[in-house]
Amino acid sequence: MTYDVIVVGGSYSGLAAALQVARSRRNVLVVDAGERRNRFAETSHGFLTQDGSSAVQIAHVGREQLLAYPNVTWVDARAENAEGILDAFTVSTSSGADYKGRRLILATGVTDILPIIPGLRERWGKSVFHCPYCHGYEAGGGDIGVLATSSLSAHQALMLADWGNTKLFVNNMFEPSDDQLAALAARNVTLDYGTIAAISGEEAQPIVEFSDGRALSLTGLFTLSRTVVTGPLPQQLKCALEDGPLGTFIQTDASKLTSVPGVYACGDTALMAGSVSFAVGDGARAGVFSTSIANISQPNALIYIGCVSVRACR
Template sequence: MKTTTSYDVIIIGGSYAGLSAAMALGRSLRKVLIIDSGQPCNRQTPHSHNFLTQDGETPAAIARKAKEQVLAYPTVTFLQDLVLEASSIDSGFEVLTQSDQSYRAQKLLLAFGIKDELPKTPGFAECWGISMIHCPYCHGYEFRGKKTGILATGDRAYHQAMLVSNLSDQVKIIVPEPSIFTPEQQEKLEKKGIRILDKEILEIRHEKGYLDSVQFTDGAEEIFDAIYADVPFSFPGTLVQNLGCKLADSGRIWVDQFQQTNIPGLYACGDCTTMMRSVASAVAAGNLTGAMINHALASERF
C-alpha cells in the first residue's frame, strides 16, 4: 500500500548541489528528504579538479564523503529511488517514486542535473568525461600542451578555442558541417594557428576511454589527446515540463537570484540551471539554495 510521509523540504537529486543544500537545511533543523537515482552524470570521470580541498579526488569519493557528512544531521534522510511524478498541492508539493511511495513537503528543490545526449559515434560514449570533455576549467590543465580538438560550431567553437588556446598551441576545430564564423573570428583563428576541419567523424579510437585518434568519413585520420565536445542535453524524466518550469535562453531551468523558479515554493540549483558545470559551482549553488529555502520557511512560520 502506498504511504505518504511529510517533510519540510524534498530534494530531487543527491549529488553535490542537492547534498550541499541539504547540509544547510539540516543545520537549521529542517526535516529534509533527498531522493536520488544513483546515476550521476560524471560517473565515468576519473578525477575532479578546480575545487579547493578536493582537487584531484574522484567524483565518487567527494560525493561519498559529502553524503556521510550530510547524513550526520538527524533531520536529513537519503532515499535511493527514482521520482516519477511531482505536483503542486495545497500544502506544497507531492512526489511519487518508482517504488510506489509518495512524499509531501512544503518546499521542493530540483537538483537532478541534466542528461548529456551523446552522439552514437563509435567510441564517443566510452571517452565521455575522460578524454572527450566539456570544460577547460575542469579538465584543461591535465591536457595542457596536448593535441586538442574542439567539436562545436559557430560562437561556441570560437569561445572554446579562445579559452583552450591558452592551454595548448595544438588546437583544431572539428565541424561536421560548414561552420559560420564572422570575418573577425576567422582572422583571429588563423592568426592563432587554429585549423578548422570541415569533416564528419566516423569513429573515435581510444584505449579505455583515452583518445588515440579520430577517423573521419573521408578516410582522413587525426591524432588527438583530448576533444572538447559541445553536446545537447535533456532533463531526466518529465518533471520540468509537468511542473510548468520556465526555461532560460540556455534551455535550462530559469531561476532568480535566490534560486527560486517561476513556481512559488519550487527551487532549482546545479547543472539543471547553469552552464557552469563543476563540483565547486554545484556546491556553491546548493549552499545558497538551502539558505534561501530555510529563509522562506522561517519567514512563513515565524
C-alpha cells in the same frame, strides 16, 4: 510525515542543498536515482581541497557526512511525479511511495545529448570532454581537438587555445564566418574540414579517424553537448524554463526560487553551464534560502540575516 524540504537529486548540488537544510534543524528528504552527470569521469578537477579526487568518492563522502544528521532521510528511487502548492507538495517515486513536503528543491541535473559519432559516447568523460577548466590542464599543452557541434564551437576552440595546440574539426556542422576565421587565426587555432568517421584510441590519447582514411592522435578532445533538464518534474510543476546557448535550464531568481512559489532549483539544472564547484555553491544557496524564507512574513522584502540576504516568498 511532512518534510520541511524535499530535495530531488543527490549529486553535488543536491547534497550541498540538503546539508544547509539539515543544519537549519529542519527535516529534509533526499530522493536520488543515483545518476550523477559526471558519473563517466573518474576524477574531478578545480574543486577546492578536492582537486584530482575521485568524482565518485567526493559524492560518497558528501552523502556520508549528510546522513550523519538525524533529521536527514535518504531514499534511493527516481522521482517520477511532483504536484501541489506551497507548503503542500507531493513527490511520487519509482518505488511506489509518496512523500509530502513544504518546499521542493530540484537538483536533478541535465542530460547531455552528444554528437552521434562511433566511439565518442564510450570515451565521454574519459578522453572526450566539454569543460576546459575541468580537463584542459591535463592535456599538458599538447595537441587538443575541438569537435564542432555548432558555431559556438568556434568560441570553445578560442578558449582552449590557452591549454594547448588547438585544432577545430568543423565536420560539416557550420561554416565559419570571416570574423571567426580571423579570431581563430589570431589564437593560432587551425581548422580541419574533413568528415569524422569515428573516435578511437586509449583513454589518455583519443584518435580522430576521418572518412578519407586519415587519423590524428590528440592529448584531449573537446565538444559541446546539448543539454535538456533531466526528468519530468519541472514541467509537471509548471516551472518556467530558459533557453541557453547549450540547451534549456530552469529559470530561478537570485534566491534560487523558480517561477513556482516554494519550488527551488540548483546545480546544472538551473545554470547555463556547470562544474562541481558551481553546483556545490548553487546548492548551498538553494538550501539556505529554502529554509530561511519559511518564517519570513514580509513578501518581496530583502532581509539580511547573518551572512546571507533573504528575499521573502512571492
